[in-house]
Amino acid sequence: MAAPLSRRTLLLATAIAAGTPALPYAASAASGRPGAAPRAPAALAAPAAPAAWSVRPFGLEEVTLGRGVFADKRRLMLDHARGYDVNRLLQVFRANAGLSTLGAVAPGGWEGLDGEANGNLRGHYTGHFLTMLSQAYRGTGERIFAERIGTMVGALTEVREALRHDPAVLNTQGRFGTAAENVRGSHQYVDLPAGVLGDTPAITLAAWVRPTHDGAWARVLDFGDDTHRYLYLAARNADGVPRFALTDSGAAGEQGLDGTAALPLDEWSHLAVTLADGTGTLYVDGTAVARNTAMTLTPAALGPLAHHWLGRSHYPADPVFAGAFDEFDVWSRALSAAEIGALRERRAVETPAGRGDLASYAFEETAGGTFADASGRGLTATLRRTWGGPSHPGFLAAYPETQFIDLESMTGSDYTKVWAPYYTAHKILRGLLDAHLATGDERALDLASGMCDWMYSRLSKLPAATLQRMWGIFSSGEFGGIVEAICDLHAVTGEAEHLALARLFDLDRLIDACAANTDPLDGLHANQHIPIFTGLVRLYDETGEERYLTAARNFWAMVVPHRMYAIGGTSTGEFWKGRDVIAGTIGATTAESCCAYNMLKLSRTLFFHDQDPAYMDYYERALYNQVLGSKQDRPDAEKPLVTYFVGLTPGHVRDYTPKQGTTCCEGTGMESATKYQDSVYFAAADGSSLYVNLYTRSTLTWAERGVTVTQTTDYPREQGSTLVIGGGGASFELRLRVPSWATAGFRVTVNGRAVPGTPTPGSYFTVSRAWRRGDTVRVRVPFRLRVEKALDDPSLQALFYGPVNLVGRDPNTDHLECGLYGNAGLSGDLLPTLTPVSGEPLHYTLDGTEWAPFAEGTEDPTHAYFRRSEPRVVLGGTDSGVANPAKDDGTTLLDEIWAEAPFRDKGALVAHVRSTVDAWVEAGLLGGDEGERVVRTARRASYAD
Known part of the structure; x- marks a missing residue:
């Protein structure tokens, strides 16, 4: 649904807290229509902040990075963003919707059909990539990033539209003309009407198939009731060769025929089976490859069967056939070897056998979701999904809704079956929202709003006890920063259901413990819980409920310093251990990079409410050490080159391509490297003060006060910085952060004259004056070599x-x-x-x-x-x-x-x-x-x- 314009600027402010600082809506922007130009981020005014914030950040387009380590690292990631083929990311979405994947190959790792845990996290990386592109466009204004966003949003719009409706035929080049393809991951199959086999004692089944995947036990056909009574033809059995079998007593009673060689992938093969008078024969490409003279069962002996499927198995663990079907025919007799051979060369109608008298499908349809039967029996077949279809038209994912449905009945974690579906939904939602904020694309907003409508339609129907159980399940119940994203969306849509949705993710036992300052973290999965608290702060902004903000404040203090390594990271093997145990938790899988990313987000969001310098001390520590160090200093077109874990064991070598480069930490790493400037400067909500939180070469455009601030430094190679005021005159307090480690020698001059006052480490030093163009502030921040001891x-x-x-x-x-x-x-x-x-x-x-x-x-x-x-x-x-x-x-x-x-x-x-x-x-x-x-x-x- 489209959001009312009067609400948009409010969202664009609140989204800043999410790490993609917000942009207000430009009413004249034409984007949102296919082919419309994206709006230019640099032309937009800064947004208003939520009323609860006493300071606000600046948008990425308002702070320009100068030369230095941040710009160097960002350049590497921008090059990756420009060159990576986004169709690879879209492959799993298109496959889920039964659309052409354009020949793209999914990245692999966690992002693909064959990924870890059956690819149950696929789609998350696409969301990260959208956020990265959005931030890149915001920070550079380069049109290529907006164009890539438009491509991805357009594709996802097509995906959702396809998912909303029954599946439609996807055409491909067949053996004799047009054929029908079911792409891998679509979960599509062809459903034939009842009575296909009738009571025939003899039969011939023949089909042209072009398999595209080598999964064992994918069915060409499976006619049966269940896993007890059926007949099937599999493209590959456990040994990788075709198999035909029928049984009336389950797998142990199968009478079958096995081929001698695997069918080639991506090539057309002709399969045929004849069965009569106790003899069954399997043909591949017109040649008999197996014969069994002891097959006593017949289709007539099986009796009427409930299901007649092409591409689907009665065994739910078996894969759906991935590939294409051309002619499929069924005859009520056993064709001769010569007749089978003729089918290898010509269409059935052109051979002595003619079309199948029981069923005959040419798969020549170019639209719709049904296939005509040419046997004369009128057995029209229907294209279906194994999982039915979405429960709500707003559903958008790279896998079926069954992931979400199954979570509702789970009592324990099993990520091979259900792996954090709401976490993945968060990444997609966040990416779409960021895309809208960056380019004004109304399609992205509509997709994001639809996702929240769909989630509310599911979760609002569940008992509170079910929700509490779901969100407490390790891994499977993880939902990332979805609350934060939903709150940001609510600020633009104004939909009461969206705010209600955000509150459905409350994990009460965690919130209540932290609000009471009772440390519950020992044994918890770190990154499953850190982003929850950034969401709680946003819920406080939207609702005013104090326990949310109190819980977040207390939680932060349970991590810093009590579970923090020197580089700013936290967690070991993804989990927290006891309070103040640092040396005792050091290992090869410490400091998961996602944890640092999310702790930075939480720190800056808390600072918007409480200007405690400790938040920015932590921000500097984690940013200048773990976050910068998590990005490898070399280019790569295929991988973002970001660490997952940072091992703190002696002699550890960082791994910048873990799990094929598509983990959660590569995703957040892409985001981190395109928003380094997001917390360099903050402004008081009333415009009376400017906070300089980080000393880094940059230029701030503070349009609200009509000034610019140009910071020139080689920090941390230089022990200080120079800030020059540009633009018109303005009176405000310049608040310069005095790092907690700067225990001696911190000095400030304005136009060469010392500013009186005693800087206190771990505070802000204030310079208040009516500023004029050219005023020059010199900050001296002497470094000392020091040690920090493990607690x-x-x-x-x-x-x-x-x-x-x-x-x-x-x-x-x-x-x-x-x-x-x-x-x-x-x-x-x-x-x-x-x-x-x-x-x-x-x-x-x-x-x-x-x-x-x-x-x-x-x-x-x-x-x-x-x-x-x-x-x-x-x-x-x-x-x-x-x-x-x-x-x-x-x-x-x-x-x-x-x-x-x-x-x-x-x-x-x-x-x-x-x-x-x-x-x-x-x-x-x-x-x-x-x-x-x-x-x-x-x-x-x-x-x-």
Whole structure:
């Protein structure tokens, strides 16, 4: 349904929270009609924010990335987006609707009919790709992305239209003319009327077939009641050869004929079976390949049968025949070998046998869903789907609705049968909504709205207890960020049913536990639950129900820092373990990339309500480390090259093509790489303040205030940034984030003059003035080398320089042992212990091992954590000869000495060493002579500033 124009700008604002910042509707846009030009994103004004937001983000078209690591990574993904054949993504949708797949081959992995768990997640990747294209168009304005969106939306519109109606014949080139094709994945078969066989004691069955898949037990025909009484002709049995059989006592009683060679794929083959007087013969391409003289059963002996199917088996686990049918005939006698041979060369009507007297189908129809019978008996056949058809005309998916239906009765997880259908629906819905927001295509909005109408029609009929059970099932019941997407859609459609639909996904036990700040996360699947909370924040926006927002706030604090690795990621083997267990969960499958993506979305959405700098501290950590490092630094036309897991075990080599490159994390990785700029700047809802959250080369166009802000920096290679105000004059507060790690030296100047005030780490430093064109703000953000200790093992540490996680590059599979205090400077900075690598910014060596930013997407074996080892007291590069003692909690003498840094001068350091040593000697932790040696070493050593 079309949305009223007066509502559209509201949605376009709220969609920003989803990671595809919103665009308002341009009333003059012609898009939405086939062939209409997409609207230009750069020409649109910024949207209003929901009333609940105290700050709002800017659209991707309002923030332009400059040169740097983000632009470099994005360029690789944009090239992939420009070149990938979208028909490959559409293949599974078209197949599900019985449409031509245009010869396209699905990507594989999770995205295809043969994918993991029977391809039960297929379609999700198409949604991700639509979102990526939408963000790419928003961020660059390049028409190619809008055109690709239009192609995909047009195809999905055709798919839904086909699914709404009974299946229609798909023509292909036949053996003698036109033939009918059932593409693999369509679940289509031909249903013949009852009475085809009558009571004939003898029979000949003949068909031209062109199989396109080698699935065992796909039926050419299956006439029967159930799995007890039937006769069938299979294109391939378990051994890969044709088989004919009939039985009145199930599989054990089958009397059959087996071929000797497999039918070739994508080629026409002629199959025929004759049965009379106890003898059955199987012919392939006019040649007898099997004969059985002990076949006592006949069609007459089976009696009337309930079903007469071409392409479908009575065994539900058997595949539907994929391929094409040309002539199919049934005779009430056994044709001779010569007659069978003639059928191999000519149409039946042109041979001595003539058309089948029991049934005869030429499959020459070019429209509709029925096939005429030329036998004279009037047995018109009908094209059907094994699963019937959608329950609602809004249904759109790449597999049958049975996935959704089966979930409603499931009590436990089995992803080989049902794998997160509502998760997949979310990705498609989000992609369509983003496509509409980016290009104004009304077809995309109609598809998205229809999907929600369909979901409401299903879920609103279910008891509350059923819904609670469904959403609590691991994997099968996963629904991703669908609540967020539905809320965004509701804001544009205004449909009360859409908001009601969003609330049908409430998982009450999770919401209530988190609202009460009772940590329920141990043992839960991480990425199944993180996006739930972004949806809850959006539900709060729409309903004002406080428990939603409270639950989301508390949940975030259960993850950060209690289940967070140094790079910002979370989860091990996709699951959470106990609170504060970090070292104890490190493995080869830690830090699923989707989790970081969704934690970023949640962090920014919470920031819209509470301007807690901790949210943006986390955002910087995860973005500059895991998210950047999850994208490989090389081009690829076929794969996005994004990690699934990031193993944090020693010597781990990142895998950028997991499971053929179509997992959830490749999908979110494509999105991440086309929206890096989404949180660089935020504005107060009333326009009174501008938040600078990230220091990255970029240009903001703040149309509301008539100004631009151009940020020039090489951060994080540069320790600071320069911002220049452009446009007309405006008064507002410029709020500059002071990272929590920036513990000394953060300074701000405006036009060369220092701004008074004391910056506090983990806050925002405010500069308030009437800004003029050309005003220049210089932000100095000094970096220090520091360590972060695993919460459950302080000796296991990660190394950071400013925001950058430095990882050791070494193939050793044991933790590297490193000491860092040896050359520490008076500031407490550990950097002098490292040796810079010439010509390689942010690269260092320590004890022969190179340390480099995690963000670099290489295939080097890495050590994200190392074992801290400070066996001797070394100060200013001078070894005291004294072993470094430790307390019971692991704190060493050197830890306590350097904990008081920075020191104003060497004297202050020596005085602190003296007092610390005396305390340790008095406590019996250090000998008096040893203490004096440590003090003497402190006096004679030299220190960097």
